[in-house]
Structures are given as structure tokens and as C-alpha cells.
């Protein structure tokens with residue numbers, strides 16, 4: 001009996017203890033997490049020694065010529081700001097120089113697969129000698145009489161980017177790497193009934209790189225692209241938006257696609273491209289830039305994006321708040337990961353609030369939102385689909 005009681009009380013004690021210690025550990029973790037996040041929020045993203053810090057803040061203030069002004073008629077502000085942005089990026093220059101050029105699309109054969117969509121590797125010549133490959137994914141049950149919504153999804157800094165997004169994996173390792181971060185966003189959308197265009201992003205995909213001979217530009221092809229673009233009076237962003245627009249021209253005429261329901265997404269550099277394309281081209285009805293939509297700089301003057309996303313004199317124009325404002329009254333969902341070390345949550349939160357005010361000014365406060373995923377620099381598809389279907393309805 002004594003033995004039984006002893007065993008009983010030891011067991012009961014052990015159970016009680018393990019439950020209370022578990023609760024204690026969970027509680028401490030939550031508290032620690034909150035404290036760290038609160039501390040993060042209060043911390044500067046980076047620090048610059050003075051006088052460098054003051055100098056950066058002073059010169060990067062810019063003229064802000066097209067800053068959103070609620071006292072102006074909204075369409076008037078938007079028209080002028082968009083026109084200025086097209087000029088500033090070098091896209092206007094490309095439009096003028098390439099006015100006589102007709103892009104050509106080469107369709108590929110669709111390869112047999114077990115999935116619910118067909119996949120073909122196609123190509124579009126967007127300017128003389130520039131062939132941009134893209135995957136076209138079409139749900140297998142598509143009837144020609146029933147056009148589908150389109151998802152245009154350009155990738156970021158991933159040399160295999162278009163293959164990753166389309167779920168066309170090179171090998172098991174590639175497959176595992178992409179799927180563990182739900183990075184096959186195009187394939188996921190095709191399974192949901194979207195026609196999908198997953199294009200190569202110029203300067204980022206292996207197929208459309210500008211090489212960096214002798215490593216003069218840091219052995220970084222996207223930086224080499226920036227350098228070559230700048231001396232030509234254009235930017236990588238302009239080249240990329242140009243490519244997306246030529247794909248949209250083609251898609252609009254495709255009977256499989258419902259031209260009134262076009263959405264765009266991309267992670268990282270693909271999200272930056274999504275933001276600029278949606279700001280410039282009103283054919284994009286829903287834009288979901290993932291792990292990318294932030295102010296140009298942190299409060300200390302740190303520049304968040306890669307060199308290849310640079311628009312010279314952007315701060316003389318405005319900032320990403322204005323980029324967001326150019327998407328209104330269409331739909332803009334900003335998605336980020338709480339543990340993405342490339343971005344600063346308080347900066348993003350502040351920006352999203354200011355963009356919300358612009359959407360409020362045109363009476364569509366529900367057309368924009370900010371969602372946080374629970375980990376790092378990646379897609380959070382579950383945060384995207386509900387917004388996408390609501391926006392395309």
C-alpha cells in the first residue's frame with residue numbers, strides 16, 4: 001500500500017510538475033518573444049556613426065514632388081505621379097526606343113504530368129535579341145468558352161526562379177528546397193484554377209543574366225545589370241516591368257484568360273517587381289508583393305532593397321507609400337514574415353497604415369491589408385488566397 005501510495009504520489013507529482021513546468025516554459029517563451037519584439041520595435045534597424053547618419057538623412061530626404069496630397073483630386077495626383085514614375089524609371093525611354101518593335105511569343109509543347117494542369121515552357125522576345133522564357137500553366141479542365149483568371153508571378157533572386165515557381169524541378173534537392181517554403185506559387189495557383197504565367201525575371205534568372213566578367217561589379221549579375229542599365233538611361237526595374245507588360249499584352253488576347261481578372265505576385269525581388277508593375281499598369285487588379293513591400297529606407301537611412309531595385313532620384317519623386325497609392329482603388333495585399341531579417345516590422349507597419357489612409361481617401365479601405373506570416377523570407381500562400389479571391393470577384 002505504502003509502495004502504491006508512494007508510486008501514486010510520485011507519478012501525480014511528476015505529472016503536475018511536468019504540466020506546470022510546461023506551462024511555465026510556454027509562458028516564459030511567450031513573454032520573452034513579446035519582450036524581444038517590443039525591444040526590436042524600439043531598436044533602430046541599423047546605426048550609422050555621426051556625422052554619416054545626419055548626412056544620409058539630409059541628402060536622402062529628397063524633394064518628394066509627388067508625395068500623396070489629399071487636398072488634390074485623387075485621379076489628378078495619380079495620373080501625374082504615375083507619369084513621372086514611368087519617366088524616372090527609364091520605362092518611358094524604353095517605350096520610345098522600342099516603339100517600332102513587335103514582341104514575338106514562341107509557345108512550347110506541354111509536357112505530360114500527373115498534376116491537374118499542363119505546363120509548357122514558352123518564350124517571348126520583348127526587345128531585339130532579348131528572349132524571356134516563361135512557363136504557361138493551364139488547368140486541364142479548362143473549356144475554351146470559360147476564360148480563367150490569370151496569375152502573373154515573376155521571381156526574385158533565384159537563378160532557377162521560373163522553374164521553382166512553376167514547380168518544374170531540376171532534381172530532388174531543388175524540389176525539397178522549394179516545397180519546404182511553399183515556393184511553387186505558380187503550380188499552387190494553377191491547381192486552384194488560375195492560368196499562370198511564371199516568367200524569368202531579367203537579371204535574376206540564369207536564362208536572362210547580364211554576366212559580370214572579372215567580377216568588377218562584385219560578382220553579382222543583378223548589379224551588373226544595374227550598371228549597364230544606368231549608363232543607358234534605364235533601370236533593371238524598367239526592363240522587368242517592360243517584360244511583364246509585353247506578357248500582359250499577349251495574355252490579354254489569349255482566349256483562355258479573363259482579362260478583367262489579372263493578379264500578380266512574387267516574393268522578394270519578384271515582389272518589388274509586382275509593386276512597380278501594379279503601380280504603373282492598371283491591368284493588374286490584385287497585387288500581392290511578398291516579403292518586399294517597405295519604405296525605401298529605414299529611419300536611419302538604410303536602404304532595404306537590392307541594388308538592382310534602385311530607381312535613381314526616387315526620393316525626389318516620393319516613396320513606397322506613393323507606389324502603394326498608385327495601386328488604389330485596385331487591390332493591394334502586403335505580406336511579410338515576422339522573422340525576415342531583411343525587413344523591419346515597425347517600418348512596414350507604419351507604411352501600411354499610411355497606405356491605408358490613401359485607400360481610405362478613395363473609399364476603399366478594404367482593398368488593402370498587411371498580413372504577417374510566422375517565419376522568414378518566403379511565401380505565405382494561406383494569407384494570399386482569401387484576399388485574391390475576394391479581389392477578383
Ligand SMILES: [Zn+2]
Nearest residue numbers: 222306307308
Ligand atoms: Zn539584385
